[in-house]
Amino acid sequence: MAKTYDTGNIFARILRGEIPCKKVYESDHALAFHDINPQTPTHVLVIPKGPxxxxxxxxxxxxxxxxxxxxxxxxxxxxxxGAAEPGYRVLSNCGEAAHQEVPHLHLHIFAGRDLGRMIGKGE
Structure with a gap:
């Protein structure tokens, strides 16, 4: 099933320069910036520049x-x-059931504290 990209989503607007971000990294294909609502001491989002x-x-x-x-x-x-040591977590929620909030692929990089186990055991 083909996906329809919403060009009005917040990350598309950041990529177009309509909304500022606290940039960490940029290349031809990706942009990384600090999350505005960090869940850990280090919480950076990495997004592709494509739709x-x-x-x-x-x-x-x-x-x-x-x-x-x-x-x-x-x-x-x-x-x-500075997250490579002692370690970090990369998370990407895919779709509504996984609680993806912005309809633009994004990777969360979490670090700065012990992150515990990945997820609890299923029911």
Whole structure:
């Protein structure tokens, strides 16, 4: 099923320069900036510059350069913010059931405290 990208979403507006962000990193294919409502001492969002709704959309339609650019950006951002050691978590919510709030693919990089186990056991 083809995904419809909403060009009015907040990340699209940030990419167009309509809304400011506290930039951490930028490349041809990705932009990273501090989350305005951080959940950990270090909380950075990494987004592709292309119009992709979520991970499913991105993995199906992005070019090899875009995919490599986003993955490399995530690693570079972790190093830039000092999260590579002792460690960090990368999270991407995909779709409504996963509580994705902005319909533009984004990776959360969390660090700065013990993050505990990934998720609890299922029912």
């Amino acid at each position: 992709y709704v979520d991970w499913d959309h991105f993995s199906a339609e992005a070019s090899e350069a875009e995919i490599a650019g986003l993955i490399r950006a995530a690693g570079e951002v972790a190093r830039l913010v």
